[in-house]
Amino acid sequence: MKAPFLLLILFSFSVQILSAQQDIEKRVESLLSQMTLEEKIGQLQQGWLNSPNYEEGIRDGKFGSFLNSGDIETKTRLQKIAVEESRLGIPLIFGRDVIHGYRTVLPIPLGLSATWNLDLVQQGCGVAAFEASQQGIHWTFAPMMDIARDARWGRIAESPGEDPYLVSRMGEAMIKGFQGEDLSSDKTIAACAKHFVGYGAAEGGRDYNTTLIPENELRNIYLPSFKAAKDAGVVTYMSAFNDLNGIPATGNKFVLREILRNEWGFNGFVVSDWASVTEMIEHGYVKDKAGAAQRAIEAGVDMEMVTTAYAHELANLIEDGKVDMKYIDEAVKNILRVKFALGLFDNPFRELKGENALLTDESLETARKAARESFVLLKNEGILPFKKDFEKIAIIGPLANSGNDQNGTWAPDGRGEDAVTPLMALKEKFGDKIIYSEGLEKSRSTDNDFTEAVKTAQQADAVILCLGEEEIISGEAKSRAFLNLPGNQTNLVKAIAETGKPIAIVIMAGRPLTFSEEAKLADAVLYAWHPGTMGGPALIDVLFGDYSPSGKLPVTFPRTVGQIPFYYNHRNTGRPATNVENVDIPLGTPLDPKGFVSNYLDVPFSPAYPFGYGLSYAEFNYDNLQISSDKIGPEDKIIVTCDVTNKSDITADEVVQLYIRDLVGSVTRPVKELKGFQKLIFQPGETKTVEFVVGPNELAFYNYENKLTVEPGEFHLWVGPNSAEGLQTSFAVE
Ligand code: GLC
Numbered sequence: 263m264k265a266p267f268l269l270l271i272l273f274s275f276s277v278q279i280l281s282a283q284q285d286i287e288k289r290v291e292s293l294l295s296q297m298t299l300e301e302k303i304g305q306l307q308q309g310w311l312n313s314p315n316y317e318e319g320i321r322d323g324k325f326g327s328f329l330n331s332g333d334i335e336t337k338t339r340l341q342k343i344a345v346e347e348s349r350l351g352i353p354l355i356f357g358r359d360v361i362h363g364y365r366t367v368l369p370i371p372l373g374l375s376a377t378w379n380l381d382l383v384q385q386g387c388g389v390a391a392f393e394a395s396q397q398g399i400h401w402t403f404a405p406m407m408d409i410a411r412d413a414r415w416g417r418i419a420e421s422p423g424e425d426p427y428l429v430s431r432m433g434e435a436m437i438k439g440f441q442g443e444d445l446s447s448d449k450t451i452a453a454c455a456k457h458f459v460g461y462g463a464a465e466g467g468r469d470y471n472t473t474l475i476p477e478n479e480l481r482n483i484y485l486p487s488f489k490a491a492k493d494a495g496v497v498t499y500m501s502a503f504n505d506l507n508g509i510p511a512t513g514n515k516f517v518l519r520e521i522l523r524n525e526w527g528f529n530g531f532v533v534s535d536w537a538s539v540t541e542m543i544e545h546g547y548v549k550d551k552a553g554a555a556q557r558a559i560e561a562g563v564d565m566e567m568v569t570t571a572y573a574h575e576l577a578n579l580i581e582d583g584k585v586d587m588k589y590i591d592e593a594v595k596n597i598l599r600v601k602f603a604l605g606l607f608d609n610p611f612r613e614l615k616g617e618n619a620l621l622t623d624e625s626l627e628t629a630r631k632a633a634r635e636s637f638v639l640l641k642n643e644g645i646l647p648f649k650k651d652f653e654k655i656a657i658i659g660p661l662a663n664s665g666n667d668q669n670g671t672w673a674p675d676g677r678g679e680d681a682v683t684p685l686m687a688l689k690e691k692f693g694d695k696i697i698y699s700e701g702l703e704k705s706r707s708t709d710n711d712f713t714e715a716v717k718t719a720q721q722a723d724a725v726i727l728c729l730g731e732e733e734i735i736s737g738e739a740k741s742r743a744f745l746n747l748p749g750n751q752t753n754l755v756k757a758i759a760e761t762g763k764p765i766a767i768v769i770m771a772g773r774p775l776t777f778s779e780e781a782k783l784a785d786a787v788l789y790a791w792h793p794g795t796m797g798g799p800a801l802i803d804v805l806f807g808d809y810s811p812s813g814k815l816p817v818t819f820p821r822t823v824g825q826i827p828f829y830y831n832h833r834n835t836g837r838p839a840t841n842v843e844n845v846d847i848p849l850g851t852p853l854d855p856k857g858f859v860s861n862y863l864d865v866p867f868s869p870a871y872p873f874g875y876g877l878s879y880a881e882f883n884y885d886n887l888q889i890s891s892d893k894i895g896p897e898d899k900i901i902v903t904c905d906v907t908n909k910s911d912i913t914a915d916e917v918v919q920l921y922i923r924d925l926v927g928s929v930t931r932p933v934k935e936l937k938g939f940q941k942l943i944f945q946p947g948e949t950k951t952v953e954f955v956v957g958p959n960e961l962a963f964y965n966y967e968n969k970l971t972v973e974p975g976e977f978h979l980w981v982g983p984n985s986a987e988g989l990q991t992s993f994a995v996e
Pocket residue numbers: 359403456535536738
């Protein structure tokens with residue numbers, strides 16, 4: 263196609279978008295001009311089915327949104343009241359936590375991130391959006407874009423992990439999956455970048471706890487994923503619970519107005535988290551609801567989730583001249599803008615498929631693909647993949663047949679009975695060649711009689727041990743001070759290991775756990791996160807070699823909880839730790855023989871498994887790392903190429919990763935930072951020359967003056983299979 267013609271098309275397309283936006287602005291202004299103060303404040307209120315007299319309230323224009331608003335019939339009834347009985351007929355926007363699927367449950371977001379497959383994650387969120395929108399839901403409170411470096415924090419399950427680059431790319435894919443190309447379509451829903459901001463930095467990994475994040479760290483680590491969300495076109499944000507540097511995020515003008523609005527130009531709307539407006543009283547930041555309402559609206563929270571500080575206090579604050587009307591008008595316009603973009607005014611009652619949209623074969627196949635690509639092979643001493651001509655395989659453990667647990671946290675519309683568990687899938691495929699014993703009923707069970715399980719193992723050629731965490735101890739308000747396998751699972755592993763049978767441990771959990779003792783007793787370890795509805799069939803795909811595992815860790819796995827916070831993109835310190843294995847001081851030795859460096863005495867510095875790590879059934883070779891120049895200007899780009907070869911006789915995916923290190927900066931820089939990855943399929947024996955471009959987007963950081971800049975100096979660059987290995991080269995920015 264000739265360039266001029268293409269330009270003409272692009273131009274006309276952007277003109278169309280512009281005119282649509284101008285049209286919406288006109289409609290927003292026109293509607294705002296008709297609204298009373300009470301109706302404006304009503305738009306800022308999100309209710310739920312426990313809100314008192316909510317039908318009368320909707321009729322009086324006192325609600326703009328509902329969350330968790332029941333079935334289609336209920337939503338239709340509420341919408342009819344809003345559209346047909348209220349004075350201005352402004353439609354409600356219905357929100358719901360569709361975090362990793364609606365009825366077809368995908369792997370938890372930490373598992374989705376472990377796929378490093380952006381197209382697949384986008385496709386999966388498209389399935390979630392379709393299922394949800396066909397139930398009358400307009401808006402999901404996802405994706406969670408919080409950087410999570412602390413496995414004690416239960417909500418690490420909902421995060422795409424510890425790295426700003428990976429979390430940003432995953433968030434973009436999720437937003438595109440949820441919002442699609444056309445927000446007014448009946449297959450898409452509005453997304454919500456949450457929790458803005460810094461929630462994952464809760465001290466001690468204790469949920470809702472205080473976060474102290476210097477501005478430079480905010481800008482280099484915690485804000486980039488939220489900026490990526492804005493650039494991806496997310497139409498809502500959710501303000502966070504946490505106290506951020508002494509000012510609760512929900513009342514924090516610096517992040518909500520200075521950064522999100524003034525620097526980034528965001529023009530959608532911000533919803534508070536559940537009761538996070540009035541919780542500012544508990545924080546000790548305001549003394550009453552009036553103070554909470556004033557701080558939140560002035561900071562930039564447009565909609566209050568379920569509490570009623572806005573509803574009860576804003577009118578008085580306006581009348582008393584304590585709050586400027588411009589804040590109310592701005593908030594109302596932000597909300598109306600999204601409602602128009604969603605097409606709610608033009609089409610408040612969509613034709614809905616309801617149950618017929620759920621659990622379709624296509625959706626289930628997407629969930630199965632996402633699950634199998636999320637699995638991370640951490641150890642394999644030759645027993646995987648299992649041969650299909652085995653006599654008997656035993657499957658044992660509390661996660662072998664628990665649909666509800668494998669769905670994981672934040673799957674409120676998923677059903678355990680829809681989940682295909684590992685036991686069900688194995689029985690379906692291999693019949694009586696599969697024998698089963700639960701070993702322990704639940705992950706936290708403390709029973710100590712494993713007679714039955716041992717007997718079952720003794721009858722088998724090999725054992726699949728399904729261990730991990732129940733879903734109820736993962737997610738919000740589920741922080742754990744220890745990361746070991748809960749209950750008596752370790753002794754179950756020991757009992758099975760004594761049979762001498764080959765063991766493949768499969769761990770289903772919502773966070774990194776510590777299991778070095780158990781891993782030593784197993785021949786293979788596969789981390790399955792909480793894999794969702796199709797976890798069982800996906801497990802068979804991988805355990806029996808129909809798919810070679812390709813998952814890579816989106817978070818560092820510590821050896822022990824005592825190492826936390828522990829993340830790969832750490833700073834170097836003036837006395838960097840050494841990777842010595844034997845770190846202790848021998849008895850009777852007066853001085854530390856290893857010098858004064860940042861090691862622990864009782865555990866090696868290295869993680870159990872590094873960020874980006876994951877084995878395959880194939881063996882990949884990295885060779886011939888080339889860069890197009892070893893000296894560039896701050897605006898220039900480098901072409902990086904590396905030959906990757908699949909040395910095996912099977913087809914397999916590999917996630918080729920690119921890391922950099924900025925050796926010297928006006929603030930100290932991480933020892934390594936992920937700046938590119940590509941997930942590629944390799945035929946047996948195939949070599950691919952993988953190409954990356956490295957330029958200002960990859961090299962810039964917020965410097966000492968908090969200005970985004972590329973500073974001159976030496977850089978190291980790696981291309982490899984994870985953050986701990988790879989071919990290295992270097993270049994300089996002049
Ligand atoms: C919860 C969570 C938030 C969720 C909201 C609505 O407390 O913090 O992520 O979207 O309330 O359920």
